[in-house]
Amino acid sequence: MIATGLSVTYYTSPVGVLEIKSSGEAIHAILFVNAWKGPKLDEDEMRGNANSETVKACTTQLDEYFEGKRREFDFPFDQDGTAFQQKIWSALLDIPFGRTISYLELSKRTGNVKAIRAVGTTNGKNQLCIVVPCHRVIGSNGSLVGYGGDLWRKKWLLDHEAKYAHGVQELGDW
Structure with a gap:
């Protein structure tokens, strides 16, 4: 089902505006705003459209995630996609907080090792950053590859999760 008539809220996070x-x-998209072109907004303006309980739950849970107090999200969220895309995005939700898997492993877990490119493409089409943790998928050699929110954000998110999951300050150089 394609969502229409969506309201937009902006959220300031340690990795930039979302x-x-x-x-x-339901929440249908959480996207990085890579090049904010509007005026500088204060906190009230950023959350000015956060009038629904769903958006309030989303922003509260994002606060908790960035504070290291939340590992999974339980507010209602949904994104449009094919059956294959839904399968991949669902598999992303099974990657534990603070852990990573390779694109190859993700394609194996979803039943088709030969679909590795399609898995990577679908991972890149994820519209619910952080919540559907596509940042937890890395290259087979352990390298950080393929993140629409820029690799510095992927590294930041992985370091953040490692710190709270394992007491590790940083994952190290990739």
């Missing part, structure tokens, strides 16, 4: 799109019933 744009949250909501139908009021």
